[in-house]
Each structure stands twice: as structure tokens, then as C-alpha cells.
Amino acid sequence: MGHNIAVIGLGGMGTWHVQNIQKKVPSLRVKGAFDVRSEALEKTKQLGIKAYSSLEEVLGDPEIDLVTIAIPNDMHKETAIRAMRAGKNVVCEKPVTLNAGEMEEIIAVRNETGKLFSVHQNRRWDRDFRIVKEAKERGLLGQLTFVESKVQGSRGSMYGWRGYKRNGGGMLLDWGVHLIDQITQLDTSKLVKVDSHLLSVYTPEVDDNIKLMLLFESGMSAVLEMSTMCLIPSYRWHVEGTGGTLMIKNWECEGELYQLKQDAQMEWDEDIVYTEAGPTRTMAPRPKFTMNEIPLPEVKTDWADYYNNICDVLDGRAELIVKPEQSLRVMKIIDLLFKAAEEGHGFKCDL
Ligand SMILES: NC(=O)c1ccc[n+]([C@@H]2O[C@H](COP(=O)([O-])OP(=O)(O)OC[C@H]3O[C@@H](n4cnc5c(N)ncnc54)[C@H](O)[C@@H]3O)[C@@H](O)[C@H]2O)c1
Numbered sequence: 079m080g081h082n083i084a085v086i087g088l089g090g091m092g093t094w095h096v097q098n099i100q101k102k103v104p105s106l107r108v109k110g111a112f113d114v115r116s117e118a119l120e121k122t123k124q125l126g127i128k129a130y131s132s133l134e135e136v137l138g139d140p141e142i143d144l145v146t147i148a149i150p151n152d153m154h155k156e157t158a159i160r161a162m163r164a165g166k167n168v169v170c171e172k173p174v175t176l177n178a179g180e181m182e183e184i185i186a187v188r189n190e191t192g193k194l195f196s197v198h199q200n201r202r203w204d205r206d207f208r209i210v211k212e213a214k215e216r217g218l219l220g221q222l223t224f225v226e227s228k229v230q231g232s233r234g235s236m237y238g239w240r241g242y243k244r245n246g247g248g249m250l251l252d253w254g255v256h257l258i259d260q261i262t263q264l265d266t267s268k269l270v271k272v273d274s275h276l277l278s279v280y281t282p283e284v285d286d287n288i289k290l291m292l293l294f295e296s297g298m299s300a301v302l303e304m305s306t307m308c309l310i311p312s313y314r315w316h317v318e319g320t321g322g323t324l325m326i327k328n329w330e331c332e333g334e335l336y337q338l339k340q341d342a343q344m345e346w347d348e349d350i351v352y353t354e355a356g357p358t359r360t361m362a363p364r365p366k367f368t369m370n371e372i373p374l375p376e377v378k379t380d381w382a383d384y385y386n387n388i389c390d391v392l393d394g395r396a397e398l399i400v401k402p403e404q405s406l407r408v409m410k411i412i413d414l415l416f417k418a419a420e421e422g423h424g425f426k427c428d429l
Contacts (some may be wrong), residue, residue: 080105081392084136086157087149088113088121091171095146096125102382105389106144112136133157137164144388146198147171150239151246155180158195159187167194169388173255174402176246178409185402194391196398197405200381201256202263206314206326208377209333211264213317213324216375218337220321222265225300227257227315230308234280241281248284249304250276250412257302258290258408267296273424274415280306290415291424324374335372342368 083099085092088111099106110128112135113119122129130136136145137160145161146169147154155175161168174197175181188195201207213219239245240252262269271293276285290302315326315333326333351362390396410429418424 080107081143081389082107082109082141083144083146084109084130084139084142085111085146085148086113086133086136086161087111087147088118089148092118092146092148093121093125095148096127098382099385100125102380103385103389105393106385109139109142110136133160137161137166143167144169144194144392151176151251152244154246155184158184162187162191162193162195165191165193167388167392169196169198169385171198172259173246173251173409173412174405175409176251178406178413181402181406181409185406188402194388194398195402196388196400197402198384199256199259199400199405200384201260202400203379203381203383204260205331205377205379206329207260207264208379209326209331209374210315210317210324212375212377213322213335214264214319218322218335218372218375219317219319219324220338221296222298222317222319224318225261225264225298225315226303226313226317227261227300228303228305228312229253229257229314230304230311231306232309234286234307236281236284236286236306241284243283247281248276249286249288249306250274250290250415253304254288254290254302254412254415255408257304258292258411259404261292261300261302262404262408262411265294265296265298265300267294267298269293269411269427269429270295271424271426272411272414272418272429274418276416276419285419292411322369326374331374333374335374336369337372338369339367 083106085095096108099108108127110130112130119129144167147157148171151173154170158168158170240247273291275289277287278285279287287305292300313325313327317324322337324335350357353362355361387399391398
């Protein structure tokens with residue numbers, strides 16, 4: 079059974095949705111798109127889809143059963159609510175809303191209409207993230223202790239409407255939402271403490287270089303870092319556990335995984351060691367024979383699987399993967415991270 083979809087907003091991401099679905103999701107047919115800019119709609123000819131002249135026209139088209147919302151962040155809530163009330167199932171771009179309160183309104187309308195609603199958290203299908211998750215789930219790293227997840231740009235500012243508060247711009251809402259979604263999927267225990275440093279260096283109105291600190295009930299401590307002026311890239315992931323350490327260098331997923339040998343002797347001499355770090359016991363290097371380098375886990379993943387799941391849910395074959403309740407939790411975390419930055423201190427929490 080196929081489903082007809084229309085895309086609202088044919089900018090960078092809206093165009094990607096159309097092309098990705100056309101190439102990779104055979105059970106969806108992109109019937110058309112609507113954009114307030116007529117020049118954006120010119121693209122519909124190249125894409126071979128219908129140009130709708132208004133949102134009303136999309137929502138009034140009985141052939142459309144799913145709409146994807148890919149417009150600036152401040153307009154997601156209103157558009158999503160209108161679409162569900164018009165009987166459409168909705169995929170909404172991230173960040174779903176500007177705060178948790180708005181997401182609660184969306185969930186109330188989802189409950190009232192019984193329509194499918196899901197946020198396009200496509201980065202749950204990123205290969206680097208899947209490798210980390212797989213390593214954790216296979217027990218290759220033991221209990222995770224310190225996790226660093228970093229993305230770095232080098233062009234300075236936040237682009238276009240992302241530089242304005244009223245549009246829901248800023249790095250926490252733009253990339254923070256992805257990295258928080260990933261980390262709360264990696265460790266599903268409760269968050270017990272959060273803090274944030276939200277710098278606004280190159281884009282006056284919004285945060286553009288940010289560091290988020292999250293402590294989970296499991297004992298895992300995560301630092302999420304997003305910057306825009308990094309000329310020497312750091313790693314994408316650095317994950318320490320009681321049984322090993324994993325590092326993923328880049329988006330190509332080059333990296334390393336070292337595991338402790340189960341049977342290696344782990345007791346060190348009492349003597350101080352003279353190292354490049356100076357005289358120390360704590361920071362003395364571990365003998366190589368006590369650990370093994372193993373390959374990073376192989377994973378198969380594709381962003382198109384987000385839509386494959388949506389189709390399976392519409393056909394009653396599967397459970398929704400990106401659930402609105404999870405997105406609400408992420409928005410509550412974001413609210414608290416904004417508050418921590420405003421007040422200049424971290425918070426204990428139960429999220
Ligand atoms: N999941 C991801 O990986 C990812 C990547 C990029 C962007 N996004 C998200 O996608 C959304 C769009 O971002 P973008 O980079 O495509 O922005 P963009 O500026 O490239 O495109 C937005 C488009 O929306 C149109 N638009 C504005 N108001 C509209 C309205 N009321 N009705 C119809 N069209 C309207 C604009 O004319 C523009 O063409 C944002 O929420 C963003 O956070 C997600």
C-alpha cells in the first residue's frame with residue numbers, strides 16, 4: 079500500500095526530503111510541495127511534483143495522507159496542529175518546537191485527532207552514532223563513564239534565519255536537539271543533573287558555540303559540544319567505559335576501539351613512574367599487553383529508514399521509532415539547559 083506525501087517548505091531540507099523519498103522510499107509518493115516563496119516552488123518542475131499554491135490547498139487535498147513540515151522552527155507548532163486537525167499525519171522537522179510547552183500542545187492535538195506525529199530525528203540513523211550504540215549494547219565498553227560527542231564547523235556564524243531568536247535560531251535548538259536526542263537514546267536512564275555554557279560569539283542574537291553537560295542516573299556523564307569556529311577538528315566521539323575506550327574521529331567513521339583484556343593482571347607496582355607527564359602513578363601509561371585493539375562494530379544504517387518506519391506504522395506493521403513523548407523529553411531538557419545558561423548554574427533534575 080502506498081501513501082501520498084506533500085512537503086511544506088521547499089528550502090534546503092524540504093528539497094532533501096523530496097529527493098530522498100523519491101530515491102529511497104518506494105512506499106511513499108511525493109505528490110507536491112508548498113512554499114511561501116514562489117522562486118522556491120520553481121524547483122517543483124525539476125523535481126517532477128505538483129506546486130501547491132497554499133497550505134489550505136495541501137490540507138484540503140484528500141489524496142494526501144502525510145505531510146512533512148520543513149519550514150523555520152517558529153512555525154512548526156501552528157502548522158503541525160493545523161495539519162493534524164485537517165486529518166493529515168505529520169512528520170515535523172527538528173527542533174519540533176521552541177520549548178516543551180509548545181510540544182505539549184502538539185501532543186494534545188495528536189491525542190485528540192489520533193493522527194501519527196513524529197519528529198524527523200534522522201541522526202538516530204547516523205553511522206557514527208549507531209557504532210557507539212552497538213558497541214555499548216554488545217558490552218564492548220563495559221559501563222559507560224565519560225562520553226564526549228562533538229560537532230564542529232569552521233564558518234563562524236549561524237546561517238540565515240538560524241541567527242534570529244524569533245525564528246527559533248541558535249545552536250542549542252539547531253544541533254543541540256540532535257545530540258541530546260542521540261545521547262538520550264544511548265543511555266535511557268533518567269537525567270539527574272544538567273548544566274550548559276551557551277556562548278554567543280559570532281551571531282549576536284543567539285547561542286552559536288555551546289557546551290552541554292549531562293549526568294545520567296546510570297552514572298554516565300556526557301559532554302556535548304558544538305562549535306562554529308574550529309579550524310583543527312577534534313574527534314566526533316570519545317567514549318570511555320569500565321571495559322574499554324572508543325574513539326570515532328570523523329563523519330567517515332574512522333576510529334579506534336581498545337578493550338581491556340579480561341585476564342590481564344591489573345595491579346601495578348607501588349613505585350612512582352617517570353613519564354612525559356612527569357612523576358606520576360595515576361597518569362602512568364597502561365602496559366600494552368593488558369588491552370586489545372578490536373575493529374569498530376560494523377553497522378548498516380540509512381536515513382531512509384526513518385520514513386520506512388513511518389510507512390510501516392501507517393500500515394499497522396510497526397511501532398513508531400521517534401515517539402513524540404521522547405521529543406517532549408528532549409524539549410524539557412533543552413528548556414532546562416537554557417535556564418542553566420541564563421542563571422549561570424547547573425540544575426539537579428529528574429528528567
Ligand atoms: N534533520 C536535519 O538533518 C535538518 C537539516 C537541516 C534543516 N533541518 C530543519 O528543517 C527546517 C527547515 O530548514 P532549512 O535548512 O530547509 O531552511 P531553509 O531556509 O533552507 O528553508 C525553509 C523554507 O521554508 C519556506 N517557508 C517559510 N515559511 C513558510 C510557510 N509558512 N509555509 C511554507 N513555506 C515556508 C521558506 O521560503 C524556505 O524555502 C528547520 O526546522 C530545520 O531545523 C533539519
